[in-house]
Amino acid sequence: MPQALVTGANRGIGLELTRQLLESGYSVHATYRNTEGGLTELAHPLLHLHQLDVRSDEAIAAVASAIDGGLDLLINNAGIADGRWASVEDIDFEVVSEVIEVNAIAPVRVTRGLLPALERSGGGTVVMMTSLMASIADCHSGRSYAYRASKTALNMLTVAMKNELLDRNISLMLLHPGWVETDMGGPNAPLQPKESVEGILNRIHEQTLDMSGRFVQYDGAHLPW
Numbered sequence: 001m002p003q004a005l006v007t008g009a010n011r012g013i014g015l016e017l018t019r020q021l022l023e024s025g026y027s028v029h030a031t032y033r034n035t036e037g038g039l040t041e042l043a044h045p046l047l048h049l050h051q052l053d054v055r056s057d058e059a060i061a062a063v064a065s066a067i068d069g070g071l072d073l074l075i076n077n078a079g080i081a082d083g084r085w086a087s088v089e090d091i092d093f094e095v096v097s098e099v100i101e102v103n104a105i106a107p108v109r110v111t112r113g114l115l116p117a118l119e120r121s122g123g124g125t126v127v128m129m130t131s132l133m134a135s136i137a138d139c140h141s142g143r144s145y146a147y148r149a150s151k152t153a154l155n156m157l158t159v160a161m162k163n164e165l166l167d168r169n170i171s172l173m174l175l176h177p178g179w180v181e182t183d184m185g186g187p188n189a190p191l192q193p194k195e196s197v198e199g200i201l202n203r204i205h206e207q208t209l210d211m212s213g214r215f216v217q218y219d220g221a222h223l224p225w
């Protein structure tokens with residue numbers, strides 16, 4: 001049976017990804033930063049829980065060593081919002097660094113730590129949970145400085161890895177989940193996690209090596225860089 005790993009799986013989109021991957025027959029390594037949250041309600045024989053702060057190489061190595069066999073799918077889902085500062089004067093640069101650390105650098109850390117597990121499956125797929133807010137072409141309203149910059153950096157780090165990982169049969173995806181009602185998306189979001197994740201899983205299942213590096217949203221629409 002295929003194996004997947006989802007970061008930030010205790011709530012929001014990560015929790016729904018875990019639920020639907022289990023329903024479709026995956027063995028799922030679901031990771032949480034502090035508390036198991038909604039994962040406690042998902043008791044399932046194919047669910048394996050791991051504590052993981054995605055900023056820690058040590059914690060990533062511990063999770064990697066707990067995975068038997070190959071990893072077919074890695075979903076770098078964990079992410080944080082920024083301070084939604086109203087003006088340049090309000091920007092808190094410590095928060096900017098933290099947002100870039102979690103949203104852009106950590107997904108590459110996690111991917112690097114799990115490359116041996118991905119290679120044991122003969123390659124596999126790595127999903128980077130990005131955002132339409134990464135798009136420079138679509139940045140009309142501005143602001144959300146750190147969040148936008150972090151996801152744009154994630155996009156570039158991913159495209160920059162593409163050729164190297166293609167040689168190792170690993171396909172990369174930059175996936176925008178849509179505007180989803182979660183703690184991050186807020187109560188006005190038009191999409192529920194269930195619908196977003198159904199679309200995300202369709203995108204993952206249609207992914208081939210020659211699609212590696214595409215920037216796509218949950219419903220299949222290609223997004224402008």
Ligand SMILES: NC(=O)c1ccc[n+]([C@@H]2O[C@H](COP(=O)([O-])OP(=O)(O)OC[C@H]3O[C@@H](n4cnc5c(N)ncnc54)[C@H](OP(=O)(O)O)[C@@H]3O)[C@@H](O)[C@H]2O)c1
Pocket residue numbers: 007008009010011012013014032033034035052053054055076077078079080102129130131132176177178179180181182183184185186189
């Ligand atoms: N919701 C949207 O509309 C939307 C739109 C575009 C993109 N996205 C992206 O989709 C992904 C999931 O978003 P969401 O809406 O589900 O967000 P969410 O409800 O706020 O959940 C975020 C998850 O990330 C985890 N996380 C944060 N920092 C972490 C760290 N250092 N180590 C490990 N886990 C960490 C959180 O863990 P804790 O519970 O411990 O904080 C939580 O499980 C994010 O990458 C987000 O940027 C969301």
